[in-house]
Amino acid sequence: MKLALLGNQNSGKTSLFNALTGSNQKVGNWPGVTIDRVEGVIKKSNATIVDLPGVYSLSPYTSEEEISRRFVLEEKLDLIINIVDATSLERSLYLTTQLLELDVDLIIALNMYDLVKKKGININLKKLEEELGVTIIPISAKTGVGINRLKTRILNRRYKKNKHKKIYPTDVEAFIQEVEREYKYVKNNKNGKFHKRFGAVKILEGDRDYRILTDANLKVKKQSLEANYNMDGEQLVASLRYDYIVKVRKNTVKYKPHQETKTEKVDKIFLNKYFAIPLFILIMAIVYFISISLIGGLTSSLISAGFNGAEHLTIYIGTYPIVFETGTIGLGPLLANWLTSVGASSWAISLLTNGVIAGLSAVLSFIPQLIMLFICLSILETTGYMSRISFFLDRVFHKIGLSGKSLIPFIVGAGCSIPGIMSTRTIEDESEKKATIALVSFVPCSAKLPIISLVSSVFFTRWGFAFALLFYIMSILIIFALAFILRRLIKRKEHSTFISELPSYKAPSGKYIARDVADKTIAFIKRAGTVVVFFSVIVCLLISFNWRFEPVTNVENSMLRDIGNAFGWFFYPMLGGHWNWAASVCSIQGLIAKEQVVSSIEVIMAAGGGEVFAFFTPLTAFAFATFNLFSIPCIGTIATMRAELKSTKKTLLVILMEIIVAWFIASFIGMWGALL
Amino acid sequence: MKKQKRVFLHSGEEGHLSDLRRGQKCVVLDFHNDNAALRRRLLDMGITKGVVIEIKKFAPLGDPVDIRLRGYELCIRKVDMEGIDVRVL
Ligand SMILES: Nc1nc2c(ncn2[C@@H]2O[C@H](COP(=O)(O)OP(=O)(O)O)[C@@H](O)[C@H]2O)c(=O)[nH]1
Ligand SMILES: [Mg+2]
Numbered sequence: 001m002k003l004a005l006l007g008n009q010n011s012g013k014t015s016l017f018n019a020l021t022g023s024n025q026k027v028g029n030w031p032g033v034t035i036d037r038v039e040g041v042i043k044k045s046n047a048t049i050v051d052l053p054g055v056y057s058l059s060p061y062t063s064e065e066e067i068s069r070r071f072v073l074e075e076k077l078d079l080i081i082n083i084v085d086a087t088s089l090e091r092s093l094y095l096t097t098q099l100l101e102l103d104v105d106l107i108i109a110l111n112m113y114d115l116v117k118k119k120g121i122n123i124n125l126k127k128l129e130e131e132l133g134v135t136i137i138p139i140s141a142k143t144g145v146g147i148n149r150l151k152t153r154i155l156n157r158r159y160k161k162n163k164h165k166k167i168y169p170t171d172v173e174a175f176i177q178e179v180e181r182e183y184k185y186v187k188n189n190k191n192g193k194f195h196k197r198f199g200a201v202k203i204l205e206g207d208r209d210y211r212i213l214t215d216a217n218l219k220v221k222k223q224s225l226e227a228n229y230n231m232d233g234e235q236l237v238a239s240l241r242y243d244y245i246v247k248v249r250k251n252t253v254k255y256k257p258h259q260e261t262k263t264e265k266v267d268k269i270f271l272n273k274y275f276a277i278p279l280f281i282l283i284m285a286i287v288y289f290i291s292i293s294l295i296g297g298l299t300s301s302l303i304s305a306g307f308n309g310a311e312h313l314t315i316y317i318g319t320y321p322i323v324f325e326t327g328t329i330g331l332g333p334l335l336a337n338w339l340t341s342v343g344a345s346s347w348a349i350s351l352l353t354n355g356v357i358a359g360l361s362a363v364l365s366f367i368p369q370l371i372m373l374f375i376c377l378s379i380l381e382t383t384g385y386m387s388r389i390s391f392f393l394d395r396v397f398h399k400i401g402l403s404g405k406s407l408i409p410f411i412v413g414a415g416c417s418i419p420g421i422m423s424t425r426t427i428e429d430e431s432e433k434k435a436t437i438a439l440v441s442f443v444p445c446s447a448k449l450p451i452i453s454l455v456s457s458v459f460f461t462r463w464g465f466a467f468a469l470l471f472y473i474m475s476i477l478i479i480f481a482l483a484f485i486l487r488r489l490i491k492r493k494e495h496s497t498f499i500s501e502l503p504s505y506k507a508p509s510g511k512y513i514a515r516d517v518a519d520k521t522i523a524f525i526k527r528a529g530t531v532v533v534f535f536s537v538i539v540c541l542l543i544s545f546n547w548r549f550e551p552v553t554n555v556e557n558s559m560l561r562d563i564g565n566a567f568g569w570f571f572y573p574m575l576g577g578h579w580n581w582a583a584s585v586c587s588i589q590g591l592i593a594k595e596q597v598v599s600s601i602e603v604i605m606a607a608g609g610g611e612v613f614a615f616f617t618p619l620t621a622f623a624f625a626t627f628n629l630f631s632i633p634c635i636g637t638i639a640t641m642r643a644e645l646k647s648t649k650k651t652l653l654v655i656l657m658e659i660i661v662a663w664f665i666a667s668f669i670g671m672w673g674a675l676l
Numbered sequence: 677m678k679k680q681k682r683v684f685l686h687s688g689e690e691g692h693l694s695d696l697r698r699g700q701k702c703v704v705l706d707f708h709n710d711n712a713a714l715r716r717r718l719l720d721m722g723i724t725k726g727v728v729i730e731i732k733k734f735a736p737l738g739d740p741v742d743i744r745l746r747g748y749e750l751c752i753r754k755v756d757m758e759g760i761d762v763r764v765l
Pocket of ligand 1: 007008009010011012013014015016054111112113114115139140141142143381382383506507508509512
């Protein structure tokens with residue numbers, strides 16, 4: 001049995017999907033908001049269910065909505081679960097009227113039913129069911145009420161058949177049926193077998209994806225309908241759908257007279273003319289302070305010490321260092337001791353401790369701060385605050401050729417560029433979307449956090465937090481400057497639009513957030529765990545052998561040194577006039593995954609005793625970090641960019657832009673540092 | 677660019693949705709924009725002839741605008757509101 005979950009944005013699709021499938025998710029989606037379709041299996045059954053991006057209508061507007069429409073029209077489905085937000089029934093049922101025209105059965109999951117009473121809404125369910133001719137199950141995806149009932153109804157197939165409820169006045173209905181009979185005009189999908197009625201309505205709308213009427217008789221009839229109603233086909237269909245819904249709503253729903261809602265009260269503060277932006281900055285600062293400075297500072301040195309061992313352990317709370325005497329305990333040294341005792345060769349020991357363990361620890365040591373960041377972002381997202389941020393920042397973003405919705409990709413990009421780039425699909429305007437895609441990877445993603453942490457904690461001990469902040473300010477400035485330039489370069493067709501629902505505030509659900517954060521973190525560990533460890537081992541091999549594959553003890557004789565030397569010229573200026581092979585090796589490593597930069601530094605340091613980086617002054621370290629933060633993103637991001645821009649040329653241009661920008665800024669800082 | 681002084685509409689007058697003040701209500705008469713995709717989206721979001729729209733609030737920087745219709749709230753830029761003809765209630 002194959003089911004699709006369809007509904008408006010924020011109607012609770014993902015919550016319902018999680019409630020129905022439990023942990024039986026088959027294909028993990030990208031870490032991030034629901035962007036692509038995600039498949040799962042309903043608990044204790046063989047019914048597959050697909051969570052699709054939210055849509056308001058089956059006429060796609062953004063590329064994200066196109067995914068949903070194509071899936072519904074082209075896939076052979078047994079049932080559509082239409083999730084309807086009971087608190088905004090009128091708008092939600094608009095999609096339902098379209099689904100009723102498909103040759104697929106549907107069942108309405110009337111969600112947010114827990115809020116209905118609180119909001120003083122009274123819905124006559126039985127009557128609504130009768131009017132629409134659809135089985136309706138009231139549920140709360142958040143509290144779990146009604147989920148079991150919905151599940152048994154679905155699995156036992158106890159729901160009404162879709163009889164294509166007639167919702168139009170008789171003259172329009174007659175026309176639609178005539179087009180349906182003249183089926184040769186209608187083409188919905190590859191095999192053209194399904195959804196006759198839907199196609200016929202599309203023809204009345206004059207939808208560009210459908211054949212236009214060639215039959216002279218029908219053409220005349222359409223024109224006379226349009227004249228009668230004084231609207232073109234497209235307007236006519238939309239109006240009639242809403243007319244029908246209003247009629248149904250009047251018969252079945254009663255509202256308490258409007259009082260000031262909680263959302264309105266909260267918005268008086270968060271969307272206040274004067275407080276909105278300071279509050280936003282404060283919230284963002286808190287998010288980054290908690291996840292990066294506090295949690296990051298607390299845990300990363302702990303984890304790293306656990307893996308590698310350390311004589312002292314220094315933990316920074318803000319800027320206060322706390323030192324513990326620990327002695328060299330740690331997984332790496334313990335393993336090395338044991339391997340030596342059983343007589344393993346020295347390069348094998350080095351491969352394991354300096355390659356695998358050092359690489360792993362570099363990645364794992366910032367998992368705690370990543371989790372914290374994901375939790376914060378998830379809270380901002382699910383409470384509805386994120387929508388408000390794009391609402392009030394749209395003006396600023398619009399000025400520089402982006403959309404208010406660009407902010408979400410940027411914020412998500414602070415976790416990982418890949419879901420960040422994917423979430424640009426919600427941006428309607430193509431040129432705003434492309435500009436956003438090109439700029440997302442300038443936001444330091446969590447994989448770049450170790451670079452920031454390393455540089456700011458090692459070289460700027462006391463002012464670590466301030467320097468970490470400086471990187472973010474730099475990233476914002478670069479994004480604004482480049483957006484301004486890109487606006488001139490990217491051709492635009494029509495003026496862009498920003499149309500977005502302002503959802504009411506919702507209390508965050510712990511279960512939802514836990515699952516969301518777990519999915520993202522696991523996806524991250526999987527990627528980092530495989531890619532990073534693999535390449536850490538490679539660096540370690542390159543460091544442990546010379547070109548004749550003989551083990552070397554001194555790094556200066558290794559293959560890695562020569563490879564790094566070949567690129568030395570490129571880094572010469574930003575290192576303040578130092579020719580250094582290790583710096584280039586680390587940056588090349590960053591191409592694979594940004595976590596690599598720091599883990600390579602650690603691998604090389606472990607092998608070379610730290611002297612290779614001894615020339616780093618705070619400023620050249622800062623320049624070097626700047627280059628690695630803003631230059632080419634990792635391979636995964638490049639691939640995602642290519643997929644979303646749908647052009648190799650544009651992707652290469654973006655990469656070139658990134659290298660140039662990063663190189664100039666870094667070289668400037670490096671040279672300036674050398675002159676001081 | 678010189679800032680044009682905004683002329684607000686009064687009850688009973690006809691004009692564009694963008695010329696309303698916070699708290700005012702109006703009824704939609706017609707569209708006159710030529711962006712087909714935008715028009716489609718507005719229709720889908722329930723902005724059809726005869727629907728009543730209330731201006732809820734302006735974003736802190738003045739644009740976009742939060743409007744209320746059909747029991748929910750929608751954010752929309754002022755430029756896009758210019759293409760919607762209304763009569764103030
Ligand atoms: N009160 C309440 N909140 C809900 C319910 N279902 C979902 N939510 C909340 O609504 C928001 C959006 O839900 P989500 O599942 O992400 O919606 P989607 O965008 O359709 O996938 C989240 O904050 C959920 O916690 C419900 O039945 N009752
Ligand atoms: Mg979702």
